[in-house]
Amino acid sequence: MAGISLTDHGKKNSSKTSFPENAQPRYDKLNKIVQNWMYSWMKPNCQTMEEYILSKYLLHRYISSPTVVEKVSTLMYEHFVIYLKANIETHESKYLFCLRKHVRHYAEYSNTILEGCNNAIKYHSSSVTPATRLDNSFTIIANNSDLKNVEMDKTLHSQFHSKPSLRNRTSDEQMCATHLTQMAYETILNSFNHSKSYCSHRYDATTWFVTQTKDACDERSKSIIATFNRVRTVTLCDDRLVCDCPHGRLYGLPCWHEIHVASKISTWYFPSHHDGSVIWWKSYYYYGMSTLSSSCAERETIYKSFHLLKQTESIGLQIDPTKFLDVPIDGTNLPTEFIYDPNNPFAINYPTIKYLDIVSYTDNADTIQGLTQLSSIAPNNELDELDTFF
Numbered sequence: 001m002a003g004i005s006l007t008d009h010g011k012k013n014s015s016k017t018s019f020p021e022n023a024q025p026r027y028d029k030l031n032k033i034v035q036n037w038m039y040s041w042m043k044p045n046c047q048t049m050e051e052y053i054l055s056k057y058l059l060h061r062y063i064s065s066p067t068v069v070e071k072v073s074t075l076m077y078e079h080f081v082i083y084l085k086a087n088i089e090t091h092e093s094k095y096l097f098c099l100r101k102h103v104r105h106y107a108e109y110s111n112t113i114l115e116g117c118n119n120a121i122k123y124h125s126s127s128v129t130p131a132t133r134l135d136n137s138f139t140i141i142a143n144n145s146d147l148k149n150v151e152m153d154k155t156l157h158s159q160f161h162s163k164p165s166l167r168n169r170t171s172d173e174q175m176c177a178t179h180l181t182q183m184a185y186e187t188i189l190n191s192f193n194h195s196k197s198y199c200s201h202r203y204d205a206t207t208w209f210v211t212q213t214k215d216a217c218d219e220r221s222k223s224i225i226a227t228f229n230r231v232r233t234v235t236l237c238d239d240r241l242v243c244d245c246p247h248g249r250l251y252g253l254p255c256w257h258e259i260h261v262a263s264k265i266s267t268w269y270f271p272s273h274h275d276g277s278v279i280w281w282k283s284y285y286y287y288g289m290s291t292l293s294s295s296c297a298e299r300e301t302i303y304k305s306f307h308l309l310k311q312t313e314s315i316g317l318q319i320d321p322t323k324f325l326d327v328p329i330d331g332t333n334l335p336t337e338f339i340y341d342p343n344n345p346f347a348i349n350y351p352t353i354k355y356l357d358i359v360s361y362t363d364n365a366d367t368i369q370g371l372t373q374l375s376s377i378a379p380n381n382e383l384d385e386l387d388t389f390f
């Protein structure tokens, strides 16, 4: 199920309610908030089922808070609640990020295989219509496919031979930009910059706890949408830093937690292109796929070799363990910011509401269990702390 189909098109199709014309701007504003909130469940904003249940509960409380209900009218409030229960929650198994966080997708993912088909029709095929004869359709599609292959060959050739010049950057970063595809390099660069907003505690010789700094959390707390800050564990396994967050498994690239820990070494500057999956190497596409690089037989051999490399790959940030000898160990006494229970998460912008509290309160069963009966829908008059957000 594509996210946009659920959050936008689905609502338009399912909406039988008509609101007064002057209420439209308020409806649009709330609609945008609800839509982005739902998108947060489809992305790494919610990484566990517990976080999702808490986020969903907070959304229900947000739209039922007195200020929101007063501003958008009870009719509009009911419209959103019914839509969430009847059209969104019933599709949880299809859209939840936390259910597919172990699937390697290299940043190319969709909630539905239909999206891949749509993409092919839109960008990789041709204007074959129902009126086109079958034999002509095959000819058109085959010709367009050949053209697309030639175009792809040229792109692979030019990308492989391009030598990006990064002034005032380290040689490690230059190597990354030279050997990796642009997207991989930019993803690593983003992780590198993002790692600066984290702090860490070295528990023992091989374990670090990593979390976002208070300033960064305060900035994120301004969001209306429930947002989470976790404490990640980075472990030194032989000559690799390995994190327990899903980033490495999803992208096949080092995460910002590993980069943050590596940056504690004064002589370490930037990840290497060897820290990512071979799928991100320019040579993988050029030697393994481009017809301009080698003969068909050679390409097949190289392609198989790359795949063998891929099957035996180790994800994590490669590092010489002796370099950590000079990095001090902080000890087993953990400061409060590094104590975190993933079984009882809370959103940093609604810190007083914790997961275990809401699941143990039976009146919430309708909301948190995803039940679709609508009989218990009523504005929540107890919540005041959310008033300032609308």
Ligand SMILES: [Zn+2]
Residues within 6 Å of the ligand: 232, 243, 244, 245, 246, 247, 255, 256, 257, 258
């Ligand atoms: Zn991580």
